[in-house]
Amino acid sequence: MFSLANKPFLGIDIGSYSVKLALLKIGSRGSVELLNFGMISLPPDTIVDGEVENPAAISAAIKNLLKSEKIPNNVKYCAFCVSGQSVIIKKITVPLMSSEDLSESIQQEAEQYIPFDIDEVNVDFQIVKAEGEIPQKGQKPVDSDDRQMEVLLVAAKKDVVFEQAEIIRNAGLKPAVVDLDVLSLENGFEVAYGVAEDDTVALVNIGGTFTNVNIVENGVTAYTRDIPVGGANITETIQKNMGVGFRDAEMMKLGHVEDEASREDLIPHIKSGALEITEELKKTFDMFSRTSDSRVRRIYICGGSSSLEGIDYIIGSELGLTCEILNPFRNMKLGKNFDPEYLEKIAPMAVAAVGLAIRRFEDK
Numbered sequence: 001m002f003s004l005a006n007k008p009f010l011g012i013d014i015g016s017y018s019v020k021l022a023l024l025k026i027g028s029r030g031s032v033e034l035l036n037f038g039m040i041s042l043p044p045d046t047i048v049d050g051e052v053e054n055p056a057a058i059s060a061a062i063k064n065l066l067k068s069e070k071i072p073n074n075v076k077y078c079a080f081c082v083s084g085q086s087v088i089i090k091k092i093t094v095p096l097m098s099s100e101d102l103s104e105s106i107q108q109e110a111e112q113y114i115p116f117d118i119d120e121v122n123v124d125f126q127i128v129k130a131e132g133e134i135p136q137k138g139q140k141p142v143d144s145d146d147r148q149m150e151v152l153l154v155a156a157k158k159d160v161v162f163e164q165a166e167i168i169r170n171a172g173l174k175p176a177v178v179d180l181d182v183l184s185l186e187n188g189f190e191v192a193y194g195v196a197e198d199d200t201v202a203l204v205n206i207g208g209t210f211t212n213v214n215i216v217e218n219g220v221t222a223y224t225r226d227i228p229v230g231g232a233n234i235t236e237t238i239q240k241n242m243g244v245g246f247r248d249a250e251m252m253k254l255g256h257v258e259d260e261a262s263r264e265d266l267i268p269h270i271k272s273g274a275l276e277i278t279e280e281l282k283k284t285f286d287m288f289s290r291t292s293d294s295r296v297r298r299i300y301i302c303g304g305s306s307s308l309e310g311i312d313y314i315i316g317s318e319l320g321l322t323c324e325i326l327n328p329f330r331n332m333k334l335g336k337n338f339d340p341e342y343l344e345k346i347a348p349m350a351v352a353a354v355g356l357a358i359r360r361f362e363d364k
Contacts, residue, residue, distance in 0.1 A: 008035075009177065010071065010078035011356030012062065012168060013184070016047045016208040017304065019061050021069060022353035024332075032191055032358070033333040037343070037350055038069040049209065050084040055167045062171035076174045079356040080164055083181035083212065086157040088114050088121075089224050096130055096147035100137040106153075114155050121155040122178075128152050128220050152221060154180055177359045181205070181352055182214040182224045188328040188355030189300060195219035200294040203326065204281065204315075205351070206305040208232050211277055213284050215296060223288040227280045231305030234273030241269045255309060267310075274311055278318040285319070300326040302348040328354040 011022040023036040040061050046054045090113050094102065102109075102125065110123045127134070130149035156178070165175040179187075185203045189196075197219050205212040207230045215223040231253070239249035242265070253270065257263045285296050299321050301312055306325055316323030327347040334340065 007077055007361070008075055009357055009359055010075060010173065011184075011353040011359070012078045012080045012173070013353040013356060014047075014058060014080065014164065014167070015304070016042075016050070016210075018042055018349075019058065019065060020350060020353040021062075021065050021071075022350060022357040023069075023071065023075065024354070024357045026358070031333065032331070034329060034335065034338065034343075036069045036071060037338075037346075037353070038065050039346065039349065040065045040068070052163060052167070055163065056170070058167045059170040062168065062173070066171070066173075076172075077176040077361075078168060078173045079177035079179060079184075079359040080168060080175060081179045081181045081184045081352060081356060082156050082160050082164060084160075084210070084226060086160040087180055088116075088153070088155040089180055089182065089221070090153050091128065091222065092151050092153050093148050094151055096132065096134065096149050098135050098137045098139070099127060102127070102151070110153055110155060113153060116155070116157060120159070121157055122161060123153070123155045125154065126152045154183075156180070176361060177356075179356060179359065182212050183221065184352040184355035185212065185214050185302065186216055186221055186355065187358050188302075188351035188353075189216070189326060190219075191332070191354055191358055192326070192328045192330045193300075200292075200297050202281075202285070202296045202299045204299055204301045204303075204306075206230055206277060206301060206303040206311075208304060211280065211303075213281070215285075215288050217292060217294050222292060222294075223284075225284050225287070227277070227284065229276050229280055230303075231308070233276050234270055234305065234308070237273035237276075238266065238269045241272075242266070253308060270308065270310070271314055274308075274314045275318065278315055281315065281319060296321065299323040302326040302351040304349050306348040307345070326351055 013020040018039050018041050020039045025033040025035050042061055043057050046057045106123055106125050107118055111118050128150040131147040161178055168175045185205055189203055196216050200217045203214040209230045209232050211227040211230050213225045214221055235249045235253050238252055239246050312323045312325050325348050328351045329343050329347055
């Protein structure tokens with residue numbers, strides 16, 4: 001296992017419309033260098049409403065991406081993430097105990113919070129905060145039996161994890177670490193911005209059909225939510241109000257319009273669609289505020305739809321908060337083969353892949 005500890009990991013982010021790949025080199029002092037990043041579109045209807053309809057198409061896309069990015073043949077291990085209704089992430093409180101003892105009892109603890117048969121899910125945890133020193137295995141707290149600790153409980157349905165792993169295996173890779181999409185966002189954020197200690201920020205991934213929110217409080221995930229609205233809602237608003245087909249509306253949303261007058265006509269429809277996302281973010285932040293004394297201080301947005309011109313301004317002004325587009329490459333060493341302008345353009349879509357590529361075998 002020691003020889004595997006420093007092996008580079010490919011981060012493979014499978015989205016609704018594309019696959020992203022990242023490969024990093026991590027220095028002995030924590031420096032990070034970008035070796036490869038690439039993305040490739042998936043055929044239409046490969047993934048529908050979060051369900052994989054054509055796994056072979058995804059495997060083929062990964063193979064093509066590995067070839068086009070000239071990934072060395074000896075780089076086989078990868079990390080991937082899962083999301084959606086098959087995933088549960090929840091902060092719970094349990095009696096103070098060692099990590100080893102919690103490992104033995106976590107299945108029983110998890111049954112109280114997971115709406116699935118416990119035999120159908122993979123369960124893991126991370127101790128977030130403890131009241132006093134964590135005891136050794138088999139020991140009780142020295143000064144009190146009623147001390148507690150906060151634990152981040154995560155669970156994913158086994159069949160979903162297996163399906164994603166098989167897709168990756170069929171592409172010739174070896175899946176070694178599975179993460180949750182919201183946690184890969186946090187890792188991608190920390191690579192670029194550091195740990196947000198004494199701060200509370202919202203990481204918002206605006207995808208095609210879903211928006212994932214991870215509220216990070218003092219450097220730790222405190223609240224997550226998957227919102228069933230995304231960039232497609234903006235496209236549908238343009239389609240309805242401009243009387244065009246979905247594909248034309250998508251192109252218009254991305255700025256492909258014939259003249260300035262058409263662009264001006266488009267603005268209110270883009271804003272109207274974006275406000276659907278903003279309203280759900282308001283609800284999310286309100287729900288978080290009921291469980292914490294903290295308040296979200298700033299927002300970082302990412303995902304394909306975050307590249308829509310002006311969406312950061314719309315979200316920030318509607319919520320009264322600073323809103324910034326998340327760039328996971330901002331503190332990285334870049335090779336000569338990378339075009340900085342291109343990387344800045346695609347940066348919001350690279351966050352999860354970067355967050356996965358930073359993982360290693362010894363990680364939780």
